[in-house]
Amino acid sequence: xxxxxxxxxxxxxxxxxxxxxxxxxxxxxxxxxxxxxxxxxxxxxxxxxxxxxxxxxxxxxxxxxxxxxxxxxxxxxxxxxxxxxxxxxxxxxxxxxxxxxxxxxxxxxxxxxxxxxxxxxxxxxxxxxxxxxxxxxxxxxxxxxxxxxxxxxxxxxxxxxxxxxxxxxxxxxxxxxxxxxxxxxxxxxxxxxxxxxxxxxxxxxxxxxxxxxxxxxxxxxxxxxxxxxxxxxxxxxxxxxxxxxxxxxxxxxxxxxxxxxxxxxxxxxxxxx
Amino acid sequence: xxxxxxxxxxxxxxxxxxxxxxxxxxxxxxxxxxxxxxxxxxxxxxxxxxxxxxxxxxxxxxxxxxxxxxxxxxxxxxxxxxxxxxxxxxxxxxxxxxxxxxxxxxxxxxxxxxxxxxxxxxxxxxxxxxxxxxxxxxxxxxxxxxxxxxxxxxxxxxxxxxxxxxxxxxxxxxxxxxxxxxxxxxxxxxxxxxxxxxxxxxxxxxxxxxxxxxxxxxxxxxxxxxxxxxxxxxxxxxxxxxxxxxxxxxxxxxxxxxxxx
Numbered sequence: 001x002x003x004x005x006x007x008x009x010x011x012x013x014x015x016x017x018x019x020x021x022x023x024x025x026x027x028x029x030x031x032x033x034x035x036x037x038x039x040x041x042x043x044x045x046x047x048x049x050x051x052x053x054x055x056x057x058x059x060x061x062x063x064x065x066x067x068x069x070x071x072x073x074x075x076x077x078x079x080x081x082x083x084x085x086x087x088x089x090x091x092x093x094x095x096x097x098x099x100x101x102x103x104x105x106x107x108x109x110x111x112x113x114x115x116x117x118x119x120x121x122x123x124x125x126x127x128x129x130x131x132x133x134x135x136x137x138x139x140x141x142x143x144x145x146x147x148x149x150x151x152x153x154x155x156x157x158x159x160x161x162x163x164x165x166x167x168x169x170x171x172x173x174x175x176x177x178x179x180x181x182x183x184x185x186x187x188x189x190x191x192x193x194x195x196x197x198x199x200x201x202x203x204x205x206x207x208x209x210x211x212x213x214x215x216x217x218x219x220x221x222x223x224x225x226x227x228x229x230x231x232x233x234x235x236x237x238x239x240x241x242x243x244x245x246x247x248x249x250x251x252x253x254x255x256x257x258x259x260x261x262x263x264x265x266x267x268x269x270x271x272x273x
Numbered sequence: 274x275x276x277x278x279x280x281x282x283x284x285x286x287x288x289x290x291x292x293x294x295x296x297x298x299x300x301x302x303x304x305x306x307x308x309x310x311x312x313x314x315x316x317x318x319x320x321x322x323x324x325x326x327x328x329x330x331x332x333x334x335x336x337x338x339x340x341x342x343x344x345x346x347x348x349x350x351x352x353x354x355x356x357x358x359x360x361x362x363x364x365x366x367x368x369x370x371x372x373x374x375x376x377x378x379x380x381x382x383x384x385x386x387x388x389x390x391x392x393x394x395x396x397x398x399x400x401x402x403x404x405x406x407x408x409x410x411x412x413x414x415x416x417x418x419x420x421x422x423x424x425x426x427x428x429x430x431x432x433x434x435x436x437x438x439x440x441x442x443x444x445x446x447x448x449x450x451x452x453x454x455x456x457x458x459x460x461x462x463x464x465x466x467x468x469x470x471x472x473x474x475x476x477x478x479x480x481x482x483x484x485x486x487x488x489x490x491x492x493x494x495x496x497x498x499x500x501x502x503x504x505x506x507x508x509x510x511x512x513x514x515x516x517x518x519x520x521x522x523x524x525x526x527x528x529x530x531x532x533x534x
Contacts, residue, residue, distance in 0.1 A: 142384045142396040149370045149381055156368040161353050161382030219372045 001234040003189065004204045005127035005227065006182035009134050010175030011205040012226045017151040017171050018218025019075035023064065024179050025201020026086035029194070031057040031183030033090050036099040036193025039106050046105040054180030060086060061176015065169035083202070090195050099193035110188030123185035130178065131227045138223060147171060152219025207254060208233050210261040217269065233257070281344040282307050283479050284329065284360070284448050289338035291324050298324040299335065300503030306448065311470060311480045313490040316500030317523050322483050323452070325500065329481065330362040330450050331355030342447065359446030363437045365453045371426035375418060376407035378425050379440045410443040414472050431462030435469060442473045449473055450481045455489060467493050487516050501525055
């Protein structure tokens with residue numbers, strides 16, 4: 001849940017600007033392969049390997065941002081393209097091999113501690129901390145308010161002096177950075193660098209964002225809602241699993257949940273107009 | 274009116290030319306606006322009103338000619354530069370962000386930051402101060418809204434235009450430009466916006482206004498700048514000419530020159 005939670009923070013930022021990111025899961029997978037392969041096969045200092053893995057994800061974020069702003073391509077198409085590019089690079093670079101025997105720093109976020117009778121991973125703590133940090137930036141800072149304004153009415157924002165391109169590039173870059181952090185948390189949880197990882201990351205994160213009440217039309221929503229959305233989707237799935245419901249029904253129910261959430265958004269929008 | 278003639282216009286344009294391919298939108302257009310007045314720019318469709326206004330507000334750069342602010346030549350490459358020189362524009366399509374509240378819209382692009390270290394370093398906004406100042410600006414123009422925390426989308430068309438005008442008036446140190454400020458509004462709300470425009474003038478900021486609505490223009494403007502084929506063909510006043518004469522000038526049916534007040 002921590003991994004989807006962090007991916008969903010980045011997804012929230014992008015959806016707030018009326019965009020969408022289909023590439024986040026594959027970008028994250030690419031990040032995991034870069035950091036694990038550099039640390040294990042090239043014997044690089046694990047911290048440098050982690051930094052380079054995160055930088056690779058950041059690079060994809062910047063690429064998405066530039067394509068959306070400079071070439072003015074729709075985010076859907078841009079991130080569909082980078083999804084495939086990241087997917088291909090992941091498989092080429094990893095030779096389709098899973099990378100194991102990772103050094104301790106790389107798997108740190110999979111460690112757990114006990115608090116109030118439950119076991120908590122450091123990754124989950126990080127996900128919550130990043131959510132709160134993002135909430136602070138979005139609601140209290142100039143940059144955050146510009147994200148909302150740019151998503152809500154880009155022309156008004158531009159005419160009012162907001163540098164909307166810069167806002168968009170910043171949003172996609174920040175999202176990329178977050179995917180890199182998600183990659184690190186994922187490696188901690190699974191203990192390996194897996195080229196097959198993250199394939200449902202895009203849909204899971206979009207589900208969490210939408211169930212959390214953020215509008216796909218941009219400018220409305222909250223990253224705290226996304227945290228709730230992540231928990232709802234996660235608990236739902238976990239609960240269904242514990243009840244012995246077959247995995248395929250979980251997909252069915254998640255699908256219905258997404259459509260319901262978008263329908264509620266759409267209807268409330270129509271009633272406002 | 275010789276006293277007026279001797280004064281330096283707040284905003285002046287001389288011989289503006291703007292071509293789009295083979296179309297000449299402005300063909301040597303002149304313009305002037307003096308302190309304390311409302312000037313309406315009127316003209317038929319395609320006469321160059323919008324292009325003139327865009328040049329004055331920095332939305333386009335004219336190919337030739339010059340714009341003077343208090344007698345000093347200025348050159349605006351974008352609307353931001355015009356704004357920095359004290360020229361605020363209210364755009365026709367109500368350039369507000371509907372999901373943001375009134376205070377946020379008033380300060381959009383000009384957010385007030387906290388004066389302490391987190392304000393400087395993290396660019397954290399000073400929300401209480403913006404709410405307070407927004408309340409003062411809105412009260413100043415007697416716009417009737419309940420709370421500064423109300424999203425703009427919950428307001429009526431007239432109230433929204435009020436917020437847009439308040440934003441322009443709050444930050445315009447020299448000129449407020451309005452592009453069809455009442456086009457989307459009903460009769461009662463139009464009246465409200467016209468009152469607002471008078472209030473802005475009374476507070477010392479001259480206003481340039483584009484409108485198609487002749488009765489409205491004659492009601493509110495001190496002077497009418499008549500455009501035809503990319504040029505100013507006359508400057509008239511509601512006292513010197515009738516509406517029919519103004520329309521004749523716009524369409525070219527009459528070519529007599531405007532007499533000053």
